[in-house]
Amino acid sequence: MTSDAPAAADKRPRKADGDRLSKLARHKHIISQLTAAPTLRASELAAVLGVSGETIRRDLMELQEQKLINRTYGGASRPFALEPALTDRKAIMIAEREAMAAVIADLILPNEVLMLGAGATTFHIARRLASRAHDITVITHDYAIAAALAVNPSIRVLCCPGRYHPNEGYVFGTQTIANINSYEANRAIVSATGISARGANDADDEAGAIYGAMAKRAAEAILVADHSKFDQRALTVFAHWTDIDRLVTDRQPEGALATALRAAGTEIIVAQL
Known part of the structure; x- marks a missing residue:
């Protein structure tokens, strides 16, 4: 039939x-x-x-x-996402990083205290701050960022102590974390190896520990990550979305990542290229 x-x-x-x-x-x-x-x-x-x-x-x-x-x-x-060498990272996504750096610079007000984590994206932010900001204090563990900021005499730069990472150009370790914990800041600005529904992650657990500490010591935590970081997992989750006040990126997140951001109340700012 x-x-x-x-x-x-x-x-x-x-x-x-x-x-x-x-x-x-x-x-x-x-x-x-x-x-x-x-x-x-x-x-x-x-x-x-x-x-x-x-x-x-x-x-x-x-x-x-x-x-x-x-x-x-x-x-x-x-x-798991692996972090390319710093020199390689600085050579890619330049337009996206410049656009996100411009967004960050527009947020910063005179007399603010910032914590600025290491990274290729945050290096672009440091250069933009050096050209536009005035009368701010920046706490950082990255020597290239400190040097970029130092060209502006109105920016006070405080460098964290710690063990030097020769390939990445930043310091890390217990001394670095203790120094960060001795400060208060208006804003912490950090990047990540990847972001997912769970939060922000990094391929280097030592760097992740620093970014997490910075986020906790600031009144506002800002994560900067371009779209290539979406839905990427790495070794350590250093901040959940409830710990991050703003995500500055170059594309609107979708799917599970967007759902997690909405649930946590994290503001999304999409930089215009």
């Missing part, structure tokens, strides 16, 4: 000619799904893609070798 009811839709991705997806297309599908969800189960991937469990295991092994995913027991997860 036949039925006039339409057949159930096949939700498995297919190529235009109706054949099952090639290995390259399967890999692209897995990566795109991990953009929407932090973890995937191998059995579900095999069912959706219409291939065997062994094929999916080989796919996941190859993607892990390319450092595009992390294999987990029974599936895959997003890889």
Whole structure:
């Protein structure tokens, strides 16, 4: 007996000619799904893609070798974000960083005390402050930021003590944290390796500890992160969204990240390029 009811839709991705997806297309599908969800189960991937469990295991092994995913027991997860070298970071996203730096500079008032964390984005902020701000005090643990601010004689720069990081040009450690905790500030301005629904994270736990301490010592905590940081996880979460008053970025967040920001009451400021 036949039925006039339409057949159930096949939700498995297919190529235009109706054949099952090639290995390259399967890999692209897995990566795109991990953009929407932090973890995937191998059995579900095999069912959706219409291939065997062994094929999916080989796919996941190859993607892990390319450092595009992390294999987990029974599936895959997003890889942790790694921080490129400082010189490499300073050479990318320049227009976005300049636009965000301009937004920050417009917020700062005379006689304010700021805490400014290390990073390529905050270096742009320091240069913008040096050209526009006056009669402010800046507490920082980054020597390049201190030097950029020092060209403006009306800016008082207070440098934190600590152990010097030769590759990043900042100091860190217990002395640095203790020094930060001895101050109060109007605003703390920090960047991050990545941001997600959980909050702001960093690939360096020592740097993350400093950014978290700064956020706690200021009346207002501002996180600056361009869109490439969205939905990126790293080693340590140094601040949850309830700890961050404002996010300055270059694109409007979407999905779970946007939901988390709304729930925490974090203001989003999108810089115009």
